[in-house]
Amino acid sequence: MELGIISLSDIQTDPATGKPFPYGQRLDEIISYATPADRRGLDVFALGEHHTLEFAVSSPAVVLAAIASRTSHIRLTSGVTVLPVLDPVRVYQDFATVDLISHGRAEITVGRSAFTEPFGIFGADLRDYDALFSEKLGLLLQLRDNDHVTWSGEFRPPLEHAPITPRAQQEPLPVWVGVGGSPESAERAGRLGLPMVLGYIGGPLDHARRAVDIYRAAGDRAGHSGKLCVGISTHFYAGATPEDARKVFPYYHEYLRPKTAGSSLARRSRAGGRCRRRPGAGR
Amino acid sequence: MELGIISLSDIQTDPATGKPFPYGQRLDEIISYATPADRRGLDVFALGEHHTLEFAVSSPAVVLAAIASRTSHIRLTSGVTVLPVLDPVRVYQDFATVDLISHGRAEITVGRSAFTEPFGIFGADLRDYDALFSEKLGLLLQLRDNDHVTWSGEFRPPLEHAPITPRAQQEPLPVWVGVGGSPESAERAGRLGLPMVLGYIGGPLDHARRAVDIYRAAGDRAGHSGKLCVGISTHFYAGATPEDARKVFPYYHEYLRPKTAGSSLARRSRAGGRCRRRPGAGR
Numbered sequence: 001m002e003l004g005i006i007s008l009s010d011i012q013t014d015p016a017t018g019k020p021f022p023y024g025q026r027l028d029e030i031i032s033y034a035t036p037a038d039r040r041g042l043d044v045f046a047l048g049e050h051h052t053l054e055f056a057v058s059s060p061a062v063v064l065a066a067i068a069s070r071t072s073h074i075r076l077t078s079g080v081t082v083l084p085v086l087d088p089v090r091v092y093q094d095f096a097t098v099d100l101i102s103h104g105r106a107e108i109t110v111g112r113s114a115f116t117e118p119f120g121i122f123g124a125d126l127r128d129y130d131a132l133f134s135e136k137l138g139l140l141l142q143l144r145d146n147d148h149v150t151w152s153g154e155f156r157p158p159l160e161h162a163p164i165t166p167r168a169q170q171e172p173l174p175v176w177v178g179v180g181g182s183p184e185s186a187e188r189a190g191r192l193g194l195p196m197v198l199g200y201i202g203g204p205l206d207h208a209r210r211a212v213d214i215y216r217a218a219g220d221r222a223g224h225s226g227k228l229c230v231g232i233s234t235h236f237y238a239g240a241t242p243e244d245a246r247k248v249f250p251y252y253h254e255y256l257r258p259k260t261a262g263s264s265l266a267r268r269s270r271a272g273g274r275c276r277r278r279p280g281a282g283r
Numbered sequence: 284m285e286l287g288i289i290s291l292s293d294i295q296t297d298p299a300t301g302k303p304f305p306y307g308q309r310l311d312e313i314i315s316y317a318t319p320a321d322r323r324g325l326d327v328f329a330l331g332e333h334h335t336l337e338f339a340v341s342s343p344a345v346v347l348a349a350i351a352s353r354t355s356h357i358r359l360t361s362g363v364t365v366l367p368v369l370d371p372v373r374v375y376q377d378f379a380t381v382d383l384i385s386h387g388r389a390e391i392t393v394g395r396s397a398f399t400e401p402f403g404i405f406g407a408d409l410r411d412y413d414a415l416f417s418e419k420l421g422l423l424l425q426l427r428d429n430d431h432v433t434w435s436g437e438f439r440p441p442l443e444h445a446p447i448t449p450r451a452q453q454e455p456l457p458v459w460v461g462v463g464g465s466p467e468s469a470e471r472a473g474r475l476g477l478p479m480v481l482g483y484i485g486g487p488l489d490h491a492r493r494a495v496d497i498y499r500a501a502g503d504r505a506g507h508s509g510k511l512c513v514g515i516s517t518h519f520y521a522g523a524t525p526e527d528a529r530k531v532f533p534y535y536h537e538y539l540r541p542k543t544a545g546s547s548l549a550r551r552s553r554a555g556g557r558c559r560r561r562p563g564a565g566r
Contacts, residue, residue: 023449024383031352031384053430053446059373062348062380069314069349089404090342090373097345100307101314121372121447123440147336157406163336164404166306 004044005037006079006233009057015250026056031066038071045071046079046109046233051118061094068102076102079197079233080111080178084132085122087156088140089164096168104169109197110137111178112185128155130184137177137192144172176231179211186211190218190228197231208232287327288320289362289516292340298533309339314349321354328354329362329392329516334401344377351385359385362480362516363394363461367415368405370439371423372447379451387452392480393420394461395468411438413467420460424475427455459514462494469494473501473511480514491515 007030011020034045045067047060057063060078068076076098081091091108099106112133113119119126135153142149143164152158177189177196189196196215198208212230219228237252239245290313294303317328328350330343340346343361351359359381364374374391382389395416396402402409418436425432426447435441460472460479472479479498481491495513502511520535522528 024386024452027380027383027449051446051448053448053450056383056449057380058376058448059344059380061342061345062377063384065345065348066352066384069352086373087370087405090369093341094345097310097340097342100310100339101346101349103307117446121442121445122370159404162404163334163400165334165336165341166310166339167336169307 002043002231004042004046004074005033006046006048007033007057008048008050008079009055010050011054011056012251013254015254020054023056027063030056030063031070034067034074035070038074042074044075044077044107046077048079049082050115051082051085051121052115059094061091061098064098064106065101068098068105071102071105073105075105075107077107077109077174077176080109080113080199082113082118083110083136083140084112084129085118085124086136088136088143089159089162092140092143092164092168092173093166096166096173099168099170099173100166106168106170107174107176108140109176109178110140111180111199114180114199124155131155134188137175137188140175141192144168144175179215181207181211183211183214186215187218190215190220190224191222193219193222193224193227195227195229195231197233200232200234285326285514287325287329287357288316289329289331290316290340291331291333291362292338293333294337294339295534296537298537303337306339310346313339313346314353317350317357318353321357325357327358327360327390329360331362332365333398334365334404335398342377344374344381347381347389348384351381351388354385354388356388358388358390360390360392360457360459363392363396363482365396365401366393366419366423367395367412368401368407369419371419371426372442372445375423375426375447375451375456376449379449379456382451382453382456383449389451389453390457390459391423392459392461393423394463394482397463397482407438414438417471420458420471420475423458427451427458462498464490464494466494466497469498470501473498473503473507474505476502476505476507476510478510478512478514480516483515483517 009026009030011026013020037045047057047063049058049060051058064076095106095108112129116126124132132155135155139151139153142151147167148161148163149159150161175194177194178199179185179189179196180199186196198211200208216228219225237245237248239247292309292313294306294309296303320328330340330346332341332343334341347359366374378389378391395412399409407415415438418438422434422436425434430450431444431446432442433444458477460477461482462468462472462479463482469479481494483491499511502508520528520531522530
């Protein structure tokens with residue numbers, strides 16, 4: 001089992017003043033979490049991507065690059081990259097760059113988005129929610145596996161033997177699928193033989209269990225049993241003592257009031273196989 | 284006058300083996316240049332953006348973020364961000380994030396691109412070369428100056444009171460225009476009152492002089508005399524001794540053979556005004 005931290009970078013309101021904390025302070029905090037996480041041996045550090053003013057991180061790859069240059073072991077990933085509204089070419093380029101800077105520690109976790117705002121900002125139609133994700137995930141995997149790509153689809157201009165630079169150090173650069181719990185998403189992740197991470201913010205654990213069962217069954221049917229791997233993220237309090245941890249509660253309460261997602265603990269367990277291959281050599 | 288370094292991140296061929304250096308090694312080198320540049324008091328570090336396999340950097344903001352977390356004074360910019368093929372929203376988000384991570388040291392240098400490959404990869408029509416740049420530069424300036432943006436144009440889906448996050452620390456985040464020497468580009472930069480940097484790779488210096496004259500005249504006409512600022516980038520050799528500097532030559536010769544651009548020295552001089560405002564407070 002691997003253990004890590006995920007932050008969604010929400011800008012909390014200071015209960016003392018009623019004002020939001022500054023973006024820069026929030027980013028400094030997030031970057032400062034990664035150093036002890038790396039030193040103490042946590043396995044993974046993940047950052048969410050959001051597109052409203054209540055969040056500090058809209059470009060996780062940029063922040064992960066800053067973290068990469070201060071850490072040496074911890075793996076770095078998004079949670080999640082909002083693939084339906086982004087260009088997979090740019091996503092691959094950004095994370096391949098993080099992979100090179102971190103000497104082979106980057107991963108991409110792609111998802112359909114729990115929010116609707118990104119669709120408005122990037123001009124994607126919510127009615128294409130799933131089709132956008134499906135097509136762009138297919139392209140992302142092609143970009144990851146080939147240094148020249150020929151491709152055509154519905155939602156992005158075609159590529160004709162296009163060179164995609166730089167090439168990641170890891171071969172392949174790990175791509176995880178972030179799943180909120182929908183059966184279709186779990187089935188797709190299993191069918192593609194991709195590792196799956198469940199965002200578990202609340203509600204009965206039965207739903208998570210059901211998604212894992214669907215994922216494994218789809219993976220087994222597609223001949224990917226050896227590659228399946230499951231992660232889950234959930235909230236936690238942290239402090240040096242139980243009293244310290246309790247001091248977090250007013251912030252957490254404030255946080256839960258207007259929104260429905262936040263800092264979480266990520267856990268991954270291997271489900272009958274290695275979660276990732278040994279990092280390959282760079283070009 | 285300010286002095287800095289720009290790298291275009293070209294992957295050179297090792298004259299000894301005839302093979303290209305690995306991407307990861309090139310990125311490590313580039314990042315390692317920035318630390319002594321910062322410590323010795325250079326003013327600016329710039330990174331090009333390219334989209335063929337002969338270059339290591341396609342996402343300068345990601346690499347600049349890694350540099351930001353290892354430096355404390357030097358300003359960080361692109362050279363150039365290929366705006367015609369990118370989404371200005373994503374460009375603003377990336378560089379606002381670098382600005383926050385670097386505590387107010389980021390700039391964006393936008394240009395039309397000296398290469399045609401990016402147009403193929405990102406599905407932009409070369410016939411719209413200038414119109415794309417003009418429209419997207421206008422949008423970028425709006426995104427920079429407003430935290431909610433309503434906008435419509437020809438080359439990007441419209442924005443309706445869209446929240447753009449995070450907000451940069453500097454108000455405003457500096458936007459420079461990179462100009463290859465074309466009179467129209469110099470005129471536009473002056474008319475908009477934006478600082479201009481000339482890419483001077485070779486040829487008679489008269490052309491650069493002419494571009495500066497056009498820039499200043501246009502800026503004066505538009506009432507921006509106090510804001511005008513000019514930079515220029517050109518090649519240099521560096522070494523602890525003249526002999527050391529001469530050792531660079533075989534690499535430089537190899538580099539000039541297949542391509543026409545590379546590591547350069549950037550110089551900026553103020554033209555009758557301050558190049559940038561004092562960094563503002565973060566949100």
